[in-house]
Amino acid sequence: MMSDGETYRVRMTGISKRYGPIQTLDEVALHLKPGEVLGLVGDNGAGKSTLSKVLSGAVISDSGTIEIDGKAVSFSSPADARAARVEMVYQDLSLCDTVDVAGNLFLGREPRRSVLGVPFLDNRRMHDETRAMLDRLGIVIADTRLKVENLSGGQRQSIAIGRAASFDPSVLIMDEPTAALAVAEVEAVLELIRTVSARGVSVILITHRLQDLFLVCDRIQVMYEGRNVAERRIGETSIEEVVNLIVGRKFNARSARASRDEAVQP
Amino acid sequence: MNATSSSADMAAPPSSRVRKKSWKDVALANGSVVSIALFFVAVCAVFSLITGSFLTTPNLLNIVRQSAPLLIVAAAMTFVITTGGIDLSVGSVLALAATLSAVLLQAGLPWPLVVVAMLALGAAIGALQGFFIAYERIPAFIVTLAGLSVIRGVALLITGGYSIPVEPTSLFVSIGRAWFLGVPVPALLALAVLMVAYLAFNQTPFGRYVTGIGANTEAVRRAGVDTRFMTLFVYILSGMAAASAGIILAARLGSGSSNSGQGFELDVIAAVVLGGTSLFGGRGTIIGTVLGALTVAVIGNGLILAHMSPFLTPIVTGTIILIAIWLNFRLFKGAVRSR
Numbered sequence: 168m169m170s171d172g173e174t175y176r177v178r179m180t181g182i183s184k185r186y187g188p189i190q191t192l193d194e195v196a197l198h199l200k201p202g203e204v205l206g207l208v209g210d211n212g213a214g215k216s217t218l219s220k221v222l223s224g225a226v227i228s229d230s231g232t233i234e235i236d237g238k239a240v241s242f243s244s245p246a247d248a249r250a251a252r253v254e255m256v257y258q259d260l261s262l263c264d265t266v267d268v269a270g271n272l273f274l275g276r277e278p279r280r281s282v283l284g285v286p287f288l289d290n291r292r293m294h295d296e297t298r299a300m301l302d303r304l305g306i307v308i309a310d311t312r313l314k315v316e317n318l319s320g321g322q323r324q325s326i327a328i329g330r331a332a333s334f335d336p337s338v339l340i341m342d343e344p345t346a347a348l349a350v351a352e353v354e355a356v357l358e359l360i361r362t363v364s365a366r367g368v369s370v371i372l373i374t375h376r377l378q379d380l381f382l383v384c385d386r387i388q389v390m391y392e393g394r395n396v397a398e399r400r401i402g403e404t405s406i407e408e409v410v411n412l413i414v415g416r417k418f419n420a421r422s423a424r425a426s427r428d429e430a431v432q433p
Numbered sequence: 434m435n436a437t438s439s440s441a442d443m444a445a446p447p448s449s450r451v452r453k454k455s456w457k458d459v460a461l462a463n464g465s466v467v468s469i470a471l472f473f474v475a476v477c478a479v480f481s482l483i484t485g486s487f488l489t490t491p492n493l494l495n496i497v498r499q500s501a502p503l504l505i506v507a508a509a510m511t512f513v514i515t516t517g518g519i520d521l522s523v524g525s526v527l528a529l530a531a532t533l534s535a536v537l538l539q540a541g542l543p544w545p546l547v548v549v550a551m552l553a554l555g556a557a558i559g560a561l562q563g564f565f566i567a568y569e570r571i572p573a574f575i576v577t578l579a580g581l582s583v584i585r586g587v588a589l590l591i592t593g594g595y596s597i598p599v600e601p602t603s604l605f606v607s608i609g610r611a612w613f614l615g616v617p618v619p620a621l622l623a624l625a626v627l628m629v630a631y632l633a634f635n636q637t638p639f640g641r642y643v644t645g646i647g648a649n650t651e652a653v654r655r656a657g658v659d660t661r662f663m664t665l666f667v668y669i670l671s672g673m674a675a676a677s678a679g680i681i682l683a684a685r686l687g688s689g690s691s692n693s694g695q696g697f698e699l700d701v702i703a704a705v706v707l708g709g710t711s712l713f714g715g716r717g718t719i720i721g722t723v724l725g726a727l728t729v730a731v732i733g734n735g736l737i738l739a740h741m742s743p744f745l746t747p748i749v750t751g752t753i754i755l756i757a758i759w760l761n762f763r764l765f766k767g768a769v770r771s772r
Contacts (some may be wrong), residue, residue, distance in 0.1 A: 225655055245656070264648050264649065265644060266645055274641075274658075276656075277641065286638055
């Protein structure tokens with residue numbers, strides 16, 4: 168299965184997940200090389216988010232295997248995935264409103280200093296490092312002691328992305344990272360994706376903004392009703408083709424001009 | 434959320450958007466603590482004016498001595514409520530610890546062993562309830578309501594409804610009656626618990642996760658924290674706090690009664706909520722809880738000194754709870770961007 172002897176950063180095979188009567192994922196595969204940016208697209212409910220949550224440890228699949236850098240892993244919690252340096256920006260951002268900016272950035276890995284054997288928060292270091300991190304990512308937030316509930320949508324999104332990108336991930340999953348962003352901020356996020364992938368970080372980008380895919384992705388994987396239906400290198404496809412792949416048979420049935428989407432037929 | 438303004442937020446230089454915090458900003462940001470502090474001062478002022486004996490050292494020490502169980506349990510309850518939970522069983526755990534410690538002392542066990550055993554019992558009860566809440570996902574209200582009933586029942590069953598005397602010469606009673614450096618020992622114990630609680634709540638990762646769990650449990654779980662154990666642990670804390678309150682009460686009164694601590698859980702919750710901790714979770718303050726507990730204690734004490742009917746206490750306490758929370762909502766609303 169290896170292509171030209173190179174190890175895949177991520178190789179997921181035969182991933183299935185059932186929620187009650189609904190087969191959310193049906194024998195889905197996904198592979199990703201170091202430094203590659205993969206666009207994961209599909210209609211709502213196609214299983215993109217569930218597949219990425221399986222990789223981030225937030226959802227446990229019913230069957231299937233995950234390999235990271237050639238080693239089989241099994242994630243039973245997000246902590247396991249974090250230990251394997253898989254980070255995810257969730258669609259709902261996963262921020263604690265009543266905790267401040269620095270606290271959210273460092274949630275789960277707060278710098279500590281031990282006083283008499285008791286771990287205390289090292290608040291000074293946390294705020295200093297937060298300031299440095301925000302500056303490095305070009306995120307403008309006046310005060311790292313502000314509670315997240317007092318920030319704008321774009322700032323909240325920036326914090327969620329900054330949190331995932333700042334801790335030296337080897338795989339970065341972004342579920343709709345640009346959904347609530349203004350134009351300039353979308354550009355900043357895309358630039359960030361280019362920067363981290365140039366450093367060798369593999370990125371999975373889930374988005375409905377197809378134009379973004381063509382700006383940053385190397386490859387696109389299309390899902391439909393819980394299955395892989397197509398895969399395209401970005402240079403060999405077009406927005407029209409991707410749209411047709413995403414809407415799949417529903418679209419074909421209505422249109423007679425389905426000349427270029429034979430590939431859709433399973 | 435305001436997405437349209439976000440580009441402006443991001444682009445503007447920070448200097449023009451942040452002014453130096455004035456005392457007013459600080460007061461607004463901590464509105465709940467400020468409002469309970471105002472109430473506390475007002476209540477103290479009123480009782481100082483209408484009774485001569487309120488503002489005397491012996492009386493003030495008496496108040497902190499009597500309110501030690503309330504302060505200790507309210508500190509632990511602040512953690513529970515900040516996670517978005519509740520523990521209704523603390524009054525029953527208090528009664529069980531009070532009666533069992535009297536029973537065990539009568540059976541001839543040494544008092545340090547009794548104290549350790551009671552704390553372990555409180556922790557075990559908390560762990561059991563916490564298991565059903567955190568791992569089996571049964572609402573805390575239901576689990577601890579069942580606990581309230583069962584644990585009180587066990588205490589009644591053990592004593593047959595009688596109260597069990599504690600030998601007044603035992604060193605055990607000094608936990609509730611002794612004075613050290615001119616201060617009652619229960620007050621010192623409460624002070625120690627409150628200081629530990631304050632540090633744990635504000636300065637440790639554990640306190641951070643307690644707040645985070647109340648605000649967004651899933652976010653904390655995704656950050657790799659064992660949220661279920663953290664949730665279970667806050668009930669261990671409240672169980673242990675209730676058991677130590679039972680020990681202090683039995684020691685001070687010189688007997689363990691299975692009827693003690695009836696309605697205690699409501700006083701505790703009142704103190705915590707008065708202090709500004711949100712029943713919805715995610716927002717808690719130990720300082721506010723201390724002020725809330727002392728306000729409840731001062732009202733009870735002051736009404737008696739003023740020769741008013743003690744039955745006025747619940748009326749006044751309830752009224753103040755409603756007005757304080759109402760003030761929080763109205764006066765200090767500007768502190769939080771409404772969503």
